[in-house]
Amino acid sequence: MDELIHRDTPSPNWNERKLPVSMVVLHYTGMKSAQDALDRLCDPAAEVSAHYLIEEDGTVHRLVAEDKRAWHAGRSYWRGITDVNSASIGIELVNPGHTLGYRPFPEAQMEALIPLLAGIMARHNIAPANVVGHSDVAPVRKIDPGELFEWEVLARYGLALATPKPRIRLLHENPGAFFLSLERFGYDVADGRAAITAFQRRFRPRIVDGELDGEVGALLFELLLARDAAEDDDCGGDDFPW
CATH class of the missing domain: 3.40.80.10 (Peptidoglycan recognition protein-like)
Known part of the structure; x- marks a missing residue:
């Protein structure tokens, strides 16, 4: 060290x-x-x-x-x-x-x-x-x-x-479902536009506009799948410390 x-x-x-x-x-x-x-x-x-x-x-x-x-x-x-x-x-x-x-x-x-x-x-x-x-x-x-x-x-x-390559565009008819997923991923969604902007800045920096679109929805979906699979492998399904 x-x-x-x-x-x-x-x-x-x-x-x-x-x-x-x-x-x-x-x-x-x-x-x-x-x-x-x-x-x-x-x-x-x-x-x-x-x-x-x-x-x-x-x-x-x-x-x-x-x-x-x-x-x-x-x-x-x-x-x-x-x-x-x-x-x-x-x-x-x-x-x-x-x-x-x-x-x-x-x-x-x-x-x-x-x-x-x-x-x-x-x-x-x-x-x-x-x-x-x-x-x-x-x-x-x-x-x-x-x-x-x-x-x-x-x-x-x-x-x-890693930033995934979305296989589809995922449009949310109900933005509330997207924000529930974004909160599950980790973000404070009290200010929804700010949360989307931060997510874009991290995972889609070429377009940072605070707007929910199909690419943003697909990115979040893929990231949740990848994160949860990795943590299940690491933790064997045990309780997480958060």
Whole structure:
């Protein structure tokens, strides 16, 4: 583990967990530089932090120990969990974000993320379906890590759900049925349009319009099938921790 960490940059912004770790939340920093982000994440007055920060050149900082509750997710929800900070490891990826010049995540940054994420998932027995973006757990408030993040790179290593190729278009005559399925998948659907937008940003980034269409419905159907089959295989049908 320690060979993957280049710098210990301790943040004072943490407290004790109230839940076991069952997920990873990926963020972008949305600030001009890595140093600006580190300064904020380590500022007691800011009351924000993460467990790790990865610079664009691949330098990995450890800010908060994994057994502690970092303050990265804010008001959020995933698969029935409302205290996402207690249940998650937070990883910040240095990127200026949509307001300061959003750009692709460099290869060196992704290459540093892959082994770090793999180790976290192995230590905490985290399923690929529970590796999510900040926008997934806070669809009304957040849009990171955004449309340019390469989820498929993680999926190739079994570190995130792959985006399926829908075999059909699935139109929902009753949108309520779609939202029930989307909630079952994990999203907070209190704001339906925001939830659809977050789902699109993650699984269909080429069109992010918040509209329910046949492709979105089919994607969700295929994802639920794939996720549930994988978790049945992993867990033998036992109760899940969420």
